Amino acid sequence: MKRKAKTMLAVCLVAVMALLAACGGNNSNNGGNTNANGSSGGSSSNNAAEKAIKVGYYVNATLGDKSFFDSVQRGLERAEIELGVEGKTIEGGSNQADWAAGIESMVASKEYDVILVGTSQTTEIVADLAQRYPDQQFIFFDDAISDLPNVYSMTYSQSEGSFLAGAFAALVTTSTELEASNPDKVIGFVGGMDIPVINDFRSGYEQGAKYVDPEIQVVSSFIGDFVDAPKAKELTLAQFNSQNVDVTYQVAAAAGLGVLEAGSEEGKYTIGVDSNQNYLYPGSVLTSMMKNLDTTVLRALSKYIDGTLPFGTVEVLGVQEGGVGLAKDEHFDQYVPQSIKDQMIEIEGKMLSGEIQVESILE
Template structure:
């Protein structure tokens, strides 16, 4: 009987130890979960749609990279092309209080961002492709499109005067197709003209505007007109999704084009000879990384040029295959002079 009693007491003690151990484990897990920092949540509001193979798609790559490499929880919302919807779209994201930081951009969104940021002072914003001033909860960055476009203009002038490229005609005329006739697009144009004039003062620039950044058929129509009626042999597109029609027109006629924002050379190899790069993906990733570290200087802005790696031209295998070596060498020379400050590019925005 005593043995049975001892055995029962032993079982009871053992069971008690198991319960205490189990409680200890739950407590440790709860403590660990409590100490684990919450993920930063960032949302990218697209004042348009993805699929432009350039501007917005580049931003999206930066967001996705931040998600994978920085552990940030990212989301993208496409606002569509109706500008009347954009303000309500951004405010719905902000008022939900789900996101630590809102990523948005373009000159068309400046007033919307400023208004909402002022009414929601606790919400942080990362704004790209335009300078926003005097708003303490917005960090903004502008890419020196005039510098990048200077390279595009110099390249276009070298192409139109080349004797090695079969589709380059005898006339020194190059084209420009912009999305809208607005200051930021005209800053691209100004840089493009300066680059062309640097190479050859006799080069003429023909410019057309689509009227928006989505109408690819209109972009194609304007470009075909430049090729057929105005003796253009290379066109630089600065028109977002509408610019895809520009590139299509160049390929259809066997002429040359220059892409924008991202490397669009692979879209029509041998027709798109290079692309002016706005390294939006890298800059958005950099801003989110600084935000995560608590080092992003809200209330300030930066201009990212060639020296800072903010802009450049695409030099991939296709560029090496289709662009004559003499033009490649000249472009390297021009870039070095810009980096050193020997070549100064004027921006109409300053």
């Protein structure tokens, strides 16, 4: 009996020790806490792997425009470095018929916590997918999708940014300090397509120009797409050589590179768009109207990770929010006369204070 009792006691001791070890391990690993994304905490290395957010970016075009889509890509790359997300970019190409299937393929894969996609050309596609796949979350940029609980939209006040570009162009064309400025009060605008969002750029541009000088005339041309750089160049050359334009503003993504090339070849002035394009042709590209897509994408992903991104809403990011503005770098400093810089500082200050109000045709 004594032998049997000792055996039973040993078994009990082993069981108790195992139970204590298990409880101690649980307490040291997570303490019963749950982190912001709903997953249990663990060791620091395991926890980092568990919390890595997977972000898919669908480009309804191709990268390499040195402008709009490349800016979003920079934002995603910054998020990979600064926020630890895992990013993957899919380029959809220029055939619009492929875009719906391409985005749905990303959704159906269930690979991504959130998908980055944007522009007015995919609004209906994403709205449809968001309703059919309610568990998939989207960050939609450069247009608005309202009242869907799994879509956050951020739009940019391109009218405000373009107001600055128009005021700048008016100061350039009337300048007596810039060699290529002619006596005619005529400035140019080259848009990708004749669609509402591009016309909102044009409207703001015209408002800014006429704020400086009501006699300014704006010559507008439309390419028909956002990829045909040769056609963009042809239209721009016509503005320069046949319509007395000495400065023109391109809003045409990759096609807009043809506008900038034409300005450089003709010794005229251009204004870039979406990203800082001043470096492409210094002294010809005097400034760029920047939609700060990179920083606002990073901002949105940071809020997503924190759980504070307001899904179901649309945010409009203008001058006061840092969503838009003019590129001022070493090339701007070198080639833009101080008199123009000073006048632009005054105009920007009035916009920040609310003294200047810019109308949008999209409202």
